[in-house]
Amino acid sequence: DSGVTQTPKHLITATGQRVTLRCSPRSGDLSVYWYQQSLDQGLQFLIQYYNGEERAKGNILERFSAQQFPDLHSELNLSSLELGDSALYFCASSVGPSGLYNEQFFGPGTRLTVL
Amino acid sequence: GIQVEQSPPDLILQEGANSTLRCNFSDSVNNLQWFHQNPWGQLINLFYIPSGTKQNGRLSATTVATERYSLLYISSSQTTDSGVYFCAVPPRGGLGNLIFGKGTKLSVKP
Numbered sequence: 001d002s003g004v005t006q007t008p009k010h011l012i013t014a015t016g017q018r019v020t021l022r023c024s025p026r027s028g029d030l031s032v033y034w035y036q037q038s039l040d041q042g043l044q045f046l047i048q049y050y051n052g053e054e055r056a057k058g059n060i061l062e063r064f065s066a067q068q069f070p071d072l073h074s075e076l077n078l079s080s081l082e083l084g085d086s087a088l089y090f091c092a093s094s095v096g097p098s099g100l101y102n103e104q105f106f107g108p109g110t111r112l113t114v115l
Numbered sequence: 116g117i118q119v120e121q122s123p124p125d126l127i128l129q130e131g132a133n134s135t136l137r138c139n140f141s142d143s144v145n146n147l148q149w150f151h152q153n154p155w156g157q158l159i160n161l162f163y164i165p166s167g168t169k170q171n172g173r174l175s176a177t178t179v180a181t182e183r184y185s186l187l188y189i190s191s192s193q194t195t196d197s198g199v200y201f202c203a204v205p206p207r208g209g210l211g212n213l214i215f216g217k218g219t220k221l222s223v224k225p
Contacts, residue, residue: 109156
């Protein structure tokens with residue numbers, strides 16, 4: 001158990017819908033990262049927050065957004081869902097603002113299926 | 116950007132055998148992590164190893180940063196070692212997100 005929690009574990013929804021994925025980092029970690037794992041693209045970085053502020057952006061679609069709340073939990077919002085958004089979404093956390101020098105710990109993931 | 120290549124892509128072993136997985140990266144890095152993704156999809160931290168050698172039970176890892184590669188050794192493999200092994204590095208000049216290799220899929224047969 002990494003100490004990072006994600007809910008829900010599984011999510012099945014229809015095209016065009018909107019969903020919210022939730023992540024709680026390890027106790028004491030201030031950074032939260034979101035990654036997407038799909039069959040064709042592998043594991044890809046989406047976005048990072050540090051202590052409530054957006055810090056880095058990766059290959060995140062405009063239909064996706066995220067935020068980190070004062071209690072440090074984070075939510076990833078996916079809207080206007082398409083079949084291609086079906087994937088495993090991971091949240092990771094680290095102590096400091098930069099993953100350059102900090103180990104990242106991953107949650108169990110949320111498996112999203114868009115029908 | 117930085118390229119991360121893992122080899123071999125697939126590996127089938129008999130229980131009890133040893134194996135070596137390799138990770139090559141195209142630029143200098145400040146850290147490197149090895150993960151095991153089990154058949155249920157969970158990503159489990161194995162090693163945080165910017166350089167040098169670390170051991171944890173039957174697993175050990177070595178990173179030679181100057182030569183841009185890392186090795187993961189699995190000894191006396193067990194069926195529970197099956198899954199995909201990823202190495203990941205933060206891109207130089209980036210803010211620290213990890214770039215993942217495509218993984219090595221390991222199957223350990225009883």
